[in-house]
Amino acid sequence: RSWYQRQYSCCSCVCEERGQVLRASTAVHKVWPSFLLRIRKSKLCFVIMERSKPNILITGTPGTGKTSTASTLARATGLHHVEVGALVKQNAWHEGRDEHNQCFIIDEDAVVDGLEDQMTEGGNIVDMHSCEFFPERWFDLVVVLRTDNTVLYPRLENRGYPQHKISENIECEIMQVILEEARVSCGGAILFFQLAFCKSCMTSFVDAKSFC
Numbered sequence: 001r002s003w004y005q006r007q008y009s010c011c012s013c014v015c016e017e018r019g020q021v022l023r024a025s026t027a028v029h030k031v032w033p034s035f036l037l038r039i040r041k042s043k044l045c046f047v048i049m050e051r052s053k054p055n056i057l058i059t060g061t062p063g064t065g066k067t068s069t070a071s072t073l074a075r076a077t078g079l080h081h082v083e084v085g086a087l088v089k090q091n092a093w094h095e096g097r098d099e100h101n102q103c104f105i106i107d108e109d110a111v112v113d114g115l116e117d118q119m120t121e122g123g124n125i126v127d128m129h130s131c132e133f134f135p136e137r138w139f140d141l142v143v144v145l146r147t148d149n150t151v152l153y154p155r156l157e158n159r160g161y162p163q164h165k166i167s168e169n170i171e172c173e174i175m176q177v178i179l180e181e182a183r184v185s186c187g188g189a190i191l192f193f194q195l196a197f198c199k200s201c202m203t204s205f206v207d208a209k210s211f212c
Contacts, residue, residue, distance in 0.1 A: 051122025053079065055138055059131045059182060060145035061173040063155040069145060070127035077125075082118070084111060084128040101165055108133040129178070136187040144179045144193045 056079070058070045067083060074081035088094050093111045094104035112135065118124060119138045126134075131142065149170050156166045172178065179193055 051120065053123035054140040055119055055122055056125045056141045056143065057131055057134070057139045057186070058125060058127050058143045058145065059129060060178050061147075061152070062129050062169050063152045063159070064145040064147045064173070066127045066129065066145055069143075070125045074125050079123050079125045080118075082115065082124050082126045084115075084126060087111075087114070101168075102162065130181065131178075132181050132185045134185075136185065139186060142182050142186045144182050146173065146176075146179065146193055146195055148195070149173060 058066050060066050070081050088104055088106055091114060093107050093114055095107050096105055098105050152173055156169055
């Protein structure tokens with residue numbers, strides 16, 4: 001049976017098969033030890049795809065815990081962790097280096113072309129700070145990680161980011177840029193947002209088994 005053809009529970013959110021779509025039928029709010037995860041009642045629906053396992057996107061401002069959460073979730077679920085930033089460097093999916101911001105200029109078309117077959121097959125947890133250039137059809141679930149700036153600032157400092165880059169990322173987090181980007185670009189995928197303050201929060205997030 002397809003992953004989509006099972007009745008499943010996402011926290012308290014029960015999805016039921018209705019012909020060719022799955023509809024989110026209930027609102028959900030669940031308090032875990034260190035944060036509140038809430039999905040508001042909405043008319044979400046998902047077209048049943050051929051892949052047998054889901055694709056999950058974990059996104060957020062740099063420093064919010066994407067890679068740690070994705071790797072922990074991958075170990076817990078047996079899904080494959082796709083760290084896009086590392087693949088961009090490894091496969092030269094970029095157009096050179098931006099020395100001002102100390103990062104590669106991502107070739108978005110190369111990333112999409114390079115991951116297309118793997119994403120079509122399913123069973124991936126993609127870890128990337130942006131989501132607007134990914135095809136909407138790739139993802140069944142989108143998780144936007146957020147964190148308090150009193151936590152984020154020292155994390156970015158410890159990475160050796162220059163001051164202007166730290167300021168830009170802090171402003172991005174304050175303005176909820178990634179969250180709004182995900183809401184606009186990810187269409188029908190269920191959208192969580194998670195306040196990632198520490199490793200125990202991430203562990204609780206994964207232990208809740210919301211993705212299985």
